[in-house]
Amino acid sequence: MSKVRLADIAKMANVSKTTVSMVLNDKNINVSEETRKNIKRIAEELNYIPDTVARSLSTKKTNILGIINPDIENPFFSEMVKAIEKKAEYYKYSIILCNSYNDYKKEEKYLKLLISKRVDGVIVLSGGKGSTAIDTLKKNKIPFVVVDRYIESEESYSGVFCDNDKGIDIGVRYLFDKGKRNIAFIRGEEELTAANLRYNAFEKTAKDLGIFNKNLVEEESFTIEGGKNSTQKLMEKKEKVDAIFYSSDVMALGGMKYLIRNGYKVPEDISVLGYDNINIASLIEPELTTIAQPIYEMGKKACELLIEMIDEQKEEKIIYLDPKLVERSTVL
């Protein structure tokens, strides 16, 4: 790297580096107004940008936050990252983006990289039960906030959560009230805590209502393919299905694709309920009825929480946000 440096300006203005630094930082220094203007003009012309890396060595701050997310192409995470970046920029922080693909080794590797780059804090979006990554953050005393990730090994940490139990309960009861009794549930993979929480909540409410049927439960990844495959497995069982509750919208999109392709009408033959309320939910036809998580709000809150911990040394805090039903056109 060979960018414009203080020394270049000093040389052109025929003054010392200290003088340039004092003038550009508007410090009190005894130089003529002419010299002052000259220095500022040169800095402007050369497009001089102060070096915050050198400065960060003394302030111990880089104003960089690390974000670990499973996959930026997943619309749930791209919306959340967008919210985080916007908040971060407002507080003059930059974000380093890492895609872990829910691979714990990768996550751990990224965290070490982020720490070596001296990020001021880290936001870990979703992902697994694994706690080695979190241990690494704790040991290195890096402030962090988790989103939708529960850590059993730690007593206190900061996190933003949207109540999974409540969201699933609302969804199952909504389908029940619509007269559905044969409700299939497509769960996420066991490695993900949110997947387990949602499934357990489904089992509980379905049992309370006396309609639980283990045979109508399928497990797959929170992806389009996962949605397609699980729906195929489910439909090939030839059981009676009134409604399918997908535990993520992305899965629901894949599932609806399978259903429509195979001659099922949604919602006339089978009702479909999603979870998350990603933007695409309202783009497809028919528009997806879903349990909304306040995705943008979750990202915003996570970023605010982290910056408060960094800049104001605030204590760890857990924030719970509420899910809500968004009725569109896939449940009859």
Next chain:
Amino acid sequence: MSKVRLADIAKMANVSKTTVSMVLNDKNINVSEETRKNIKRIAEELNYIPDTVARSLSTKKTNILGIINPDIENPFFSEMVKAIEKKAEYYKYSIILCNSYNDYKKEEKYLKLLISKRVDGVIVLSGGKGSTAIDTLKKNKIPFVVVDRYIESEESYSGVFCDNDKGIDIGVRYLFDKGKRNIAFIRGEEELTAANLRYNAFEKTAKDLGIFNKNLVEEESFTIEGGKNSTQKLMEKKEKVDAIFYSSDVMALGGMKYLIRNGYKVPEDISVLGYDNINIASLIEPELTTIAQPIYEMGKKACELLIEMIDEQKEEKIIYLDPKLVERSTVL
């Protein structure tokens, strides 16, 4: 920030900081095997991570790349950023993500921030004609690669492009061959070079074929809303329309939504052709026929190009990739 430091390990192992540093870097130093093992064990236990910021002051390298993209929530850019991050990680670079929302002032601000953080290079994804941002990079001698952004003021720069003229020409001729004569074109906003290139290409081919009708051209932003609004404006003109060629898939999604909502059948009443081939194009029903840009490949190539410039001082280079037609179900 108070992370585990060399001094902590030195204290616990009862040796000097230099000894710790030498041992951890596997340098030749005269210490007992026992001390060596002890130092490594302590470093492991404390989860010691070397500080690359301090190191970067001497190597002049941060191994961080800056990415300026209009909006990470736009699936075109999230797919491209994913490709860049994957390549970057392979070469041991991290990426700082910035969303400019096509605002040149914001872009300029972000660039200064990136330079102040001493990024080793910058990738600018799409965006406007504005060249002040590019000037800033040039003046600060920061290697950069643009994707789908033409710079008139510069003679040599690195870029990755997918031939807009060719893509549009393929699209118009495909619709023409399908018997369409009343082809509407939804263009992007004038501030974006790609929008102008695509429109000019449309006008040229449509005139060559003798079917150009200025009345069937609408201009809007490359967004869902832009697609909806432009389609509404178009249809309210009550002109005969056989097919609509949207110059971005995101616009086509919005447009199809408007059409379906207003009782038009796609493709029976009106054929729809998109541009980009974002992932969602194959998720909606009917699946979108579109002109595919190799989005993932463009991101990958841009990252490779940049890293070659940084690590091997390679010269500026322009890479052209080819668009191609992807036939699905929206053109009859």
